[in-house]
Amino acid sequence: xxxxxxxxxxxxxxxxxxxxxxxxxxxxxxxxxxxxxxxxxxxxxxxxxxxxxxxxxxxxxxxxxxxxxxxxxxxxxxxxxxxxxxxxxxxxxxxxxxxxxxxxxxxxxxxxxxxxxxxxxxxxxxxxxxxxxxxxxxxxxxxxxxxxxxxxxxxxxxxxxxxxxxxxxxxxxxxxxxxxxxxxxxxxxxxxxxxxxxxxxxxxxxxxxxxxxxxxxxxxxxxxxxxxxxxxxxxxxxxxxxxxxxxxxxxxxxxxxxxxxxxxxxxxxxxxxxxxxxxxxxxxxxxxxxxxxxxxxxxxxxxxxxxxxxxxxxxxxxxxxxxxxxxxxxxxxxxxxxxxxxxxxxxxxxxxxxxxxxxxxxxxxxxxxxxxxxxxxxxxxxxxxxxxxxxxxxxxxxxxxxxxxxxxxxxxxxxxxxxxxxxxxxxxxxxxxxxxxxxxxxxxxxxxxxxxxxxxxxxxxxxxxxxxxxxxxxxxxxxxxxxxxxxxxxxxxxxxxxxxxxxxxxxxxx
Amino acid sequence: xxxxxxxxxxxxxxxxxxxxxxxxxxxxxxxxxxxxxxxxxxxxxxxxxxxxxxxxxxxxxxxxxxxxxxxxxxxxxxxxxxxxxxxxxxxxxxxxxxxxxxxxxxxxxxxxxxxxxxxxxxxxxxxxxxxxxxxxxxxxxxxxxxxxxxxxxxxxxxxxxxxxxxxxxxxxxxxxxxxxxxxxxxxxxxxxxxxxxxxxxxxxxxxxxxxxxxxxxxxxxxxxxxxxxxxxxxxxxxxxxxxxxxxxxxxxxxxxxxxxxxxxxxxxxxxxxxxxxxxxxxxxxxxxxxxxxxxxxxxxxxxxxxxxxxxxxxxxxxxxxxxxxxxxxx
Numbered sequence: 001x002x003x004x005x006x007x008x009x010x011x012x013x014x015x016x017x018x019x020x021x022x023x024x025x026x027x028x029x030x031x032x033x034x035x036x037x038x039x040x041x042x043x044x045x046x047x048x049x050x051x052x053x054x055x056x057x058x059x060x061x062x063x064x065x066x067x068x069x070x071x072x073x074x075x076x077x078x079x080x081x082x083x084x085x086x087x088x089x090x091x092x093x094x095x096x097x098x099x100x101x102x103x104x105x106x107x108x109x110x111x112x113x114x115x116x117x118x119x120x121x122x123x124x125x126x127x128x129x130x131x132x133x134x135x136x137x138x139x140x141x142x143x144x145x146x147x148x149x150x151x152x153x154x155x156x157x158x159x160x161x162x163x164x165x166x167x168x169x170x171x172x173x174x175x176x177x178x179x180x181x182x183x184x185x186x187x188x189x190x191x192x193x194x195x196x197x198x199x200x201x202x203x204x205x206x207x208x209x210x211x212x213x214x215x216x217x218x219x220x221x222x223x224x225x226x227x228x229x230x231x232x233x234x235x236x237x238x239x240x241x242x243x244x245x246x247x248x249x250x251x252x253x254x255x256x257x258x259x260x261x262x263x264x265x266x267x268x269x270x271x272x273x274x275x276x277x278x279x280x281x282x283x284x285x286x287x288x289x290x291x292x293x294x295x296x297x298x299x300x301x302x303x304x305x306x307x308x309x310x311x312x313x314x315x316x317x318x319x320x321x322x323x324x325x326x327x328x329x330x331x332x333x334x335x336x337x338x339x340x341x342x343x344x345x346x347x348x349x350x351x352x353x354x355x356x357x358x359x360x361x362x363x364x365x366x367x368x369x370x371x372x373x374x375x376x377x378x379x380x381x382x383x384x385x386x387x388x389x390x391x392x393x394x395x396x397x398x399x400x401x402x403x404x405x406x407x408x409x410x411x412x413x414x415x416x417x418x419x420x421x422x423x424x425x426x427x428x429x430x431x432x433x434x435x436x437x438x439x440x441x442x443x444x445x446x447x448x449x450x451x452x453x454x455x456x457x458x459x460x461x462x463x464x465x466x467x468x469x470x471x472x473x474x475x476x477x478x479x480x481x482x483x484x485x486x487x488x489x490x491x492x493x494x495x496x497x498x499x500x501x502x503x504x505x506x507x508x509x510x
Numbered sequence: 511x512x513x514x515x516x517x518x519x520x521x522x523x524x525x526x527x528x529x530x531x532x533x534x535x536x537x538x539x540x541x542x543x544x545x546x547x548x549x550x551x552x553x554x555x556x557x558x559x560x561x562x563x564x565x566x567x568x569x570x571x572x573x574x575x576x577x578x579x580x581x582x583x584x585x586x587x588x589x590x591x592x593x594x595x596x597x598x599x600x601x602x603x604x605x606x607x608x609x610x611x612x613x614x615x616x617x618x619x620x621x622x623x624x625x626x627x628x629x630x631x632x633x634x635x636x637x638x639x640x641x642x643x644x645x646x647x648x649x650x651x652x653x654x655x656x657x658x659x660x661x662x663x664x665x666x667x668x669x670x671x672x673x674x675x676x677x678x679x680x681x682x683x684x685x686x687x688x689x690x691x692x693x694x695x696x697x698x699x700x701x702x703x704x705x706x707x708x709x710x711x712x713x714x715x716x717x718x719x720x721x722x723x724x725x726x727x728x729x730x731x732x733x734x735x736x737x738x739x740x741x742x743x744x745x746x747x748x749x750x751x752x753x754x755x756x757x758x759x760x761x762x763x764x765x766x767x768x769x770x771x772x773x774x775x776x777x778x779x780x781x782x783x784x785x786x787x788x789x790x791x792x793x794x795x796x797x798x799x800x801x802x803x804x805x806x807x808x809x810x811x812x813x814x815x816x817x818x819x820x821x822x823x824x825x826x827x828x829x830x831x832x833x834x835x836x837x838x839x840x
Contacts, residue, residue, distance in 0.1 A: 005723060006761035007714035009834050012707050012824065019719040044811070047708070050715050051802050051809035088799060092810035125807055127719055428549065428615075 027057025128157025149185025305335030308484030522638025
């Protein structure tokens with residue numbers, strides 16, 4: 001092993017990728033065009049990718065290297081966010097793009113990839129480091145991992161890593177089977193399960209907010225926090241993904257993965273060091289502390305919804321069952337709300353309400369921490385509404401669209417009396433840090449190349465989140481819902497409000 | 511929006527009162543327009559010293575851009591060559607509307623002008639108008655003001671002093687001047703060093719590759735090519751070349767040569783070559799690109815020209831002392 005790089009300056013140099021090749025399976029798909037290649041180009045633009053770098057794309061479509069380059073150029077130009085496209089730089093970057101057409105089930109494909117990697121290792125000095133990116137149909141995850149192993153591509157002169165997109169399984173059993181299948185060929189420390197929510201700057205900032213400040217963590221427990229609400233709302237419908245979404249649903253598509261990870265970020269204990277396994281240990285520990293619901297508890301603590309047709313403004317919106325490719329009798333949840341409880345000392349008795357859905361009034365993702373009211377209000381007579389339960393102190397962590405943090409508290413109105421009213425103290429991420437934030441895929445790709453798995457989910461985290469979601473899936477799978485139960489453009493079914501009402505709470509309007 | 515202070519009333523309380531009025535007026539004006547209000551943003555006090563009108567204009571543009579990322583209370587201290595000007599101050603707001611938002615973000619700026627004879631009054635005035643409980647950074651653009659003894663008490667209160675030795679008449683003197691500050695316990699940054707970050711990062715990236723890094727021990731020679739008016743003598747060596755040479759020497763025990771290549775108005779690094787028996791790497795700097803070659807494998811990388819705003823952005827993001835810079839300045 002060579003010594004440390006004597007030129008490194010961690011104070012000033014940003015994280016950079018080491019020499020490597022990235023092999024993308026599903027390179028003709030939407031994710032590659034919209035996210036992966038623009039992210040890699042942007043990393044090259046910022047000099048975070050070394051000259052010793054190459055990308056090998058694969059899909060079934062026959063294409064030459066040049067045709068692939070041209071296709072990727074169009075995508076990068078179209079989907080590059082907040083960045084200039086520089087033709088000169090692209091020409092240099094594109095020289096490192098290669099393409100191999102082939103069927104994922106065909107062993108010949110993997111031997112071609114093996115030959116190409118060996119060639120690139122020499123010509124591009126990639127030091128034998130390879131990152132495999134599975135941007136394919138989920139049903140191929142296991143077979144591709146197996147085929148890579150059969151071709152002995154999981155080992156080489158350098159490191160070998162594999163990135164797997166969500167969904168990681170469609171229930172607990174399939175997730176465990178998939179883990180077993182992948183582990184036959186790859187060690188857990190080679191597996192990077194991507195959850196792009198963890199790559200979002202503002203989700204990472206929750207850790208900085210909680211553990212980088214001294215004033216919040218002492219309040220971050222059952223003594224001071226009344227409950228937590230996590231909302232991930234989308235105003236759009238399934239947008240042509242009806243066939244996929246019909247099989248997935250909101251609980252699988254959002255809560256089992258993205259929102260469970262956000263929840264873990266809110267509820268986890270501080271890690272001793274900010275290192276991948278230390279942070280992931282704490283996330284996993286929290287997820288394992290979530291109460292597993294019995295079927296009767298599911299009925300009280302989980303609500304499924306599906307949107308029906310409505311007019312929103314001047315737009316006539318069809319219901320989910322009228323979307324193209326969707327079964328007119330579909331029982332799919334386009335809305336899911338769940339109350340979770342973490343059975344541990346910090347959070348005993350504190351409800352964590354999570355809701356997500358399509359065709360809700362607006363696109364917003366935020367986390368609201370509602371604190372307990374003051375034990376006694378000396379101002380109650382002068383200003384009865386000011387400290388009533390309806391006006392609690394709220395800490396809101398906004399993930400999108402206006403990333404930031406707000407703290408709501410009461411303040412005296414100017415004047416001779418003692419009238420109080422709630423005011424908001426805002427920290428706006430974009431205002432305080434005007435610099436462009438990297439996209440989640442830039443962050444996550446760079447981390448995977450650099451071997452930093454902090455923002456990737458580990459087997460035990462995936463297992464734990466499926467474990468808490470599985471009883472809900474089972475109850476819902478055996479229920480015939482009277483869908484649709486909410487109109488497009490509203491905040492979900494009434495049953496969701498009732499779920500909170502049983503604890504004396506109401507959903508806030510984000 | 512601006513508010514002017516009469517010369518006879520130039521004192522901290524009056525400037526702070528003008529600031530208060532400025533914010534109140536901004537709020538009223540905004541509510542008349544029915545917009546979503548003004549957000550006052552401030553993360554530090556940034557003090558800039560400037561000389562002459564042209565300098566003031568360029569500083570104004572730099573600061574306006576810088577505020578988006580480092581919102582601050584900016585205090586610009588300007589020396590007015592007109593001796594009758596005395597001491598004057600005005601306050602105004604730097605506002606912008608972020609794309610897609612309805613709320614304006616505003617920072618406050620205080621410009622104090624002083625004739626030569628009133629320079630000594632500037633530091634005392636500034637002491638009373640710094641934003642409380644926030645870091646204070648001094649961007650010392652004027653060599654003369656930096657050397658003025660009256661400014662010593664201001665240096666005491668700043669977390670960081672940012673200078674640009676490339677603008678000093680005597681490079682060797684500039685380095686000694688900065689060394690003096692550092693030995694006095696001050697945290698000093700030099701933009702001539704900051705300008706080298708991209709080129710240093712590019713060199714460093716070459717050695718991220720373990721195979722390449724293994725060749726470091728066999729490296730025999732580093733050649734730094736530079737453009738500039740002429741070949742310089744030892745006493746007139748531009749600080750950027752001094753720093754780069756020192757950085758290589760800090761990292762490696764090899765000969766570091768300097769080579770004058772072409773004539774340009776200002777001294778700047780134009781290329782770097784690292785050579786050993788079985789290894790050659792080079793970085794050739796062009797307009798806004800660089801050609802990086804490692805053992806015949808070449809790649810172009812973006813290499814944008816950096817302005818003061820980019821350099822300050824980098825420096826303001828670094829809290830505390832830069833240990834590598836300290837080692838390089840010696």
